[in-house]
Amino acid sequence: xxxxxxxxxxxxxxxxxxxxxxxxxxxxxxxxxxxxxxxxxxxxxxxxxxxxxxxxxxxxxxxxxxxxxxxxxxxxxxxxxxxxxxxxxxxxxxxxxxxxxxxxxxxxxxxxxxxxxxxxxxxxxxxxxxxxxxxxxxxxxxxxxxxxxxxxxxxxxx
Numbered sequence: 654x655x656x657x658x659x660x661x662x663x664x665x666x667x668x669x670x671x672x673x674x675x676x677x678x679x680x681x682x683x684x685x686x687x688x689x690x691x692x693x694x695x696x697x698x699x700x701x702x703x704x705x706x707x708x709x710x711x712x713x714x715x716x717x718x719x720x721x722x723x724x725x726x727x728x729x730x731x732x733x734x735x736x737x738x739x740x741x742x743x744x745x746x747x748x749x750x751x752x753x754x755x756x757x758x759x760x761x762x763x764x765x766x767x768x769x770x771x772x773x774x775x776x777x778x779x780x781x782x783x784x785x786x787x788x789x790x791x792x793x794x795x796x797x798x799x800x801x802x803x804x805x806x807x808x809x810x811x
Contacts, residue, residue, distance in 0.1 A: 655765070655810050656775040659697055661686045662782040667793050671782070674801070680808065688783055692731050697779035699734040699768065701761050720760040722768055732779070734772070736764050754796050758785070762803045769810045778807065 660671050661684045668685055675681045684696070692700060699722075711723045720738050725731040738757045769776055782800075786792040793800075 654775055655769050655778055655807055656680065657682060657777045658804060658807055659684050659777065659779040660782065660804075661691060661779060663687055664783060664793075667782050670794070670797070674797075675804070678808075681804065684779075686781070688781060691779065691781045691784070692735070694732065694779065697732050697777045698774070699736065699765065699772075699776045700732050700779040700781070701736045701738075701765070702781075702784060718756075718760070720757075720764040722764055734768065734776075736761050736768070754786070754792070755799060758796075758799055758803050762806050765807060766810050 658681050660675060660681060662668050662671065663685060668683060671683045675683060682696075686694060692702060694700075711725060711728075720736055723735045723737060725733060725735060727733055738761055765776075765778060780800075782793055786796070
């Protein structure tokens with residue numbers, strides 16, 4: 654069960670926008686946290702982290718179009734669960750351009766929803782916007798509605 658969602662950034666513009674958008678929502682917390690501290694924070698037990706290299710440290714092989722959940726068992730001081738994104742960039746599939754961010758976030762949310770059913774513990778989910786959007790506030794603002802949609806999906810999870 655998802656009990657809390659943390660939206661994190663180090664970017665003041667993004668933090669201000671997140672606060673304006675989500676501050677009054679009960680189970681959402683806005684956090685100014687560095688990328689370095691994010692994966693080891695004690696606030697979350699599941700984070701969204703799209704660097705597949707991290708997953709490979711735990712013998713998870715990257716797949717081109719599927720997110721994966723890594724159980725770190727808190728090894729290296731990491732949070733217990735990490736959702737790693739699919740391993741591709743903008744590509745054409747059967748002549749149709751796939752938008753990386755749309756696909757990536759939807760895949761990751763799908764994995765988090767699966768985890769909320771399979772993992773028998775309360776999940777505090779952390780998203781670091783600077784990781785997801787390569788520290789680009791331009792990309793964040795372009796995909797802001799997608800983020801809102803993903804958060805709404807997670808809030809309605811059983």
